[in-house]
Amino acid sequence: MDLGLSGKRALVTGATKGIGRRIAERLVQEGAHVGICARHQEDVEAAVEALGAQGTRVWGRACDVGSGSHYLQWIHDAIAALGGVDVFVPNVTAGSRRDPVEQWRANFEVDVLGTVRGCDAVLPKMTSGGAIVAIGTTAAVETFMAPHAYNAMKAALITYTKQLSQAVGPKGIRVNLVLPGPIEFEGGAWDRIKTHMPEIYERMRALEPMGRMGRPEKSPTPSPSSPATAPVGSPASI
Numbered sequence: 001m002d003l004g005l006s007g008k009r010a011l012v013t014g015a016t017k018g019i020g021r022r023i024a025e026r027l028v029q030e031g032a033h034v035g036i037c038a039r040h041q042e043d044v045e046a047a048v049e050a051l052g053a054q055g056t057r058v059w060g061r062a063c064d065v066g067s068g069s070h071y072l073q074w075i076h077d078a079i080a081a082l083g084g085v086d087v088f089v090p091n092v093t094a095g096s097r098r099d100p101v102e103q104w105r106a107n108f109e110v111d112v113l114g115t116v117r118g119c120d121a122v123l124p125k126m127t128s129g130g131a132i133v134a135i136g137t138t139a140a141v142e143t144f145m146a147p148h149a150y151n152a153m154k155a156a157l158i159t160y161t162k163q164l165s166q167a168v169g170p171k172g173i174r175v176n177l178v179l180p181g182p183i184e185f186e187g188g189a190w191d192r193i194k195t196h197m198p199e200i201y202e203r204m205r206a207l208e209p210m211g212r213m214g215r216p217e218k219s220p221t222p223s224p225s226s227p228a229t230a231p232v233g234s235p236a237s238i
């Protein structure tokens with residue numbers, strides 16, 4: 001598929017696993033140059049090597065998106081390494097746990113400010129045709145288990161990205177927020193929930209219209225004769 005991304009320069013945060021990794025893989029498959037980060041240097045090095053196999057320029061360095069100045073330095077150095085920035089995907093989350101006050105701070109720092117600081121840093125370097133794709137969650141807009149900080153902080157991104165799109169649209173820069181439903185992959189949140197809280201996993205899986213969680217990778221289109229409820233663990237698209 002030609003998405004018109006060949007030669008574009010894209011920054012993706014949290015791109016050694018899960019959705020961010022798949023986004024980076026898709027970008028290099030389309031011929032884009034990519035800059036990535038995650039907190040663990042050895043995982044970043046392995047991802048840079050694997051992503052580089054497509055032949056485009058791939059740059060990465062360990063960075064905690066919640067670290068403020070280190071994060072801004074990573075953005076600066078990634079843009080320098082790629083020779084500019086056309087696409088920015090602030091993908092990282094602080095997740096969802098039950099420590100009430102600290103989790104609110106962590107989600108504000110990582111999910112909200114990680115997106116806002118990143119957009120503030122890349123926008124002056126973007127020209128017409130640039131695109132920001134932030135990552136929300138259906139938990140921000142739908143009934144979801146409990147009133148966690150994660151859900152509310154992700155909801156803040158809806159207002160922020162909508163109004164940012166209005167501010168930079170006249171410059172030819174697009175801003176979108178993608179809200180995935182539950183996405184399962186090895187070592188990810190739903191994989192852990194399946195292992196440690198199987199009753200919650202099953203309750204949530206049963207709410208999915210197709211009877212299964214999504215996966216970061218694209219799956220074959222189901223044939224019309226396929227059962228509506230696929231077995232858990234079968235390939236599924238997001």
Ligand SMILES: NC(=O)c1ccc[n+]([C@@H]2O[C@H](COP(=O)([O-])OP(=O)(O)OC[C@H]3O[C@@H](n4cnc5c(N)ncnc54)[C@H](OP(=O)(O)O)[C@@H]3O)[C@@H](O)[C@H]2O)c1
Pocket residue numbers: 013014015016017018019020037038039040043063064065066091092093094095110135136137138179180181182183184187188189190
């Ligand atoms: N999975 C789902 O069901 C789901 C559903 C809806 C929305 N989302 C959203 O999709 C996005 C990606 O989630 P995911 O589940 O695919 O991945 P994830 O498990 O949250 O994280 C995957 C990547 O982010 C890196 N990372 C985590 N914290 C970081 C930090 N503070 N600084 C830099 N890198 C960090 C991880 O590497 P290190 O551990 O080495 O840092 C890894 O590369 C998030 O915004 C999430 O809220 C996910």
